[in-house]
Amino acid sequence: MNTQMLKRRREKLAKQLKKDEILFVFAASEANYPRYFLQDNNFLYFTGLQIPNAILVIKQVKNKANSMLFIERGIPEMEVWIGKKTAKEEAKKISGIDNIHFLDELNRIISLTLSTAKKCFVNIGITSLSHPMNKQQIFIKESKERFPQIMFENINDLILPLRSVKEKWEIKQIQKAIDITGKGIEQIYKKARAGMMEFELEAILNYEITKSGIRHLGFKSIIATGKNAATLHYESNNSKIGKNDLILLDVGASCNNYSADISRTFPVSGKFTDRQKAVYEEVLKIQKAIIKMIKPGIGFQKLNKKTVELITESLKRLNLIKEDKEYKKYYMHSVGHHLGMDTHDIGKRDSVLQAGNVITLEPGIYIPEEGIGVRIEDDILVTKDGYKILSGNIPKEIEEIERG
Numbered sequence: 001m002n003t004q005m006l007k008r009r010r011e012k013l014a015k016q017l018k019k020d021e022i023l024f025v026f027a028a029s030e031a032n033y034p035r036y037f038l039q040d041n042n043f044l045y046f047t048g049l050q051i052p053n054a055i056l057v058i059k060q061v062k063n064k065a066n067s068m069l070f071i072e073r074g075i076p077e078m079e080v081w082i083g084k085k086t087a088k089e090e091a092k093k094i095s096g097i098d099n100i101h102f103l104d105e106l107n108r109i110i111s112l113t114l115s116t117a118k119k120c121f122v123n124i125g126i127t128s129l130s131h132p133m134n135k136q137q138i139f140i141k142e143s144k145e146r147f148p149q150i151m152f153e154n155i156n157d158l159i160l161p162l163r164s165v166k167e168k169w170e171i172k173q174i175q176k177a178i179d180i181t182g183k184g185i186e187q188i189y190k191k192a193r194a195g196m197m198e199f200e201l202e203a204i205l206n207y208e209i210t211k212s213g214i215r216h217l218g219f220k221s222i223i224a225t226g227k228n229a230a231t232l233h234y235e236s237n238n239s240k241i242g243k244n245d246l247i248l249l250d251v252g253a254s255c256n257n258y259s260a261d262i263s264r265t266f267p268v269s270g271k272f273t274d275r276q277k278a279v280y281e282e283v284l285k286i287q288k289a290i291i292k293m294i295k296p297g298i299g300f301q302k303l304n305k306k307t308v309e310l311i312t313e314s315l316k317r318l319n320l321i322k323e324d325k326e327y328k329k330y331y332m333h334s335v336g337h338h339l340g341m342d343t344h345d346i347g348k349r350d351s352v353l354q355a356g357n358v359i360t361l362e363p364g365i366y367i368p369e370e371g372i373g374v375r376i377e378d379d380i381l382v383t384k385d386g387y388k389i390l391s392g393n394i395p396k397e398i399e400e401i402e403r404g
């Protein structure tokens, strides 16, 4: 990320603020072992900083973004154990923000502004009634008691138009994540054999991704053999691969916090059975037909509706259903989602596509009673006059994935 790009993003964000409105973006808390640190994607998007506990504050002053950053102050006795905290100069160099203070100065610097503010946007994140309150919620609760005139709002609506249209640099990161994921998938195609455990294939993927210089995945890999593939969010990857199994992979590396999300299904024996092939051909045909529909102006709703129509016809051809409404037994998710820093990126599920969106398309047919689950998922950039399949190089044609 370069500072010009980050500045541009902050300007666009600040432009949406009115007078007397202020915006807080909290970084993630530090990681607790055994998890690794995962930055809040909104904080990262506007600062480029991979540091915990910091807070970005933005106001609009005379049509310009006034950004302030609050970071942790290093304590020498602690730094012996945990290493040095990011210094102000370093944070400034990465983020392009000049106005940097320590967190213990927040109260002094911000209180006056809050006393006169009317509205305050905060990255509350996704939470639930039963979870303990996060930092953002505690901040809102305490601020409300002291500044009851302020209205608090989640920042999602302000951020959605920015993050859902990808810049060139972002598309590059996604492409890199996809290409490296593809390498891992091709290694799995080559090395998978009946009798192996699903987690052995996971290891092949992880090795390939790590060797390519990427340390993180966008999400927990799904490596599902046979009937496991009919469990949509199967993640235990702990079964032995049977001789004639189809294997469903739903995997994605994450490059600079931008995720790939690819599904492929292949026969471990190197050859589809007639029935597996029939199901696979149906899913592939549907996926291609839906991809062709992509262009600016078309909505996910339409893509979903068409997918259901096509799947219903397929299920009838496969002698699985008689009535249209029975399709739900074999296809129960939606056809795609926005992709970006979050694997299921912000961007509404009923949204209308525009150039610069990156989405996934992933129809599937799942037949638990036959031990078959097929999903084929590609990542697609919406362009001015159509689309570009970013994951088009990862084999999905029958001839490509059968072993001679």
Ligand SMILES: [Mn+2]
Pocket (backbone or CB within 6 Å): 261, 337, 360, 362, 377
């Ligand atoms: Mn997906």
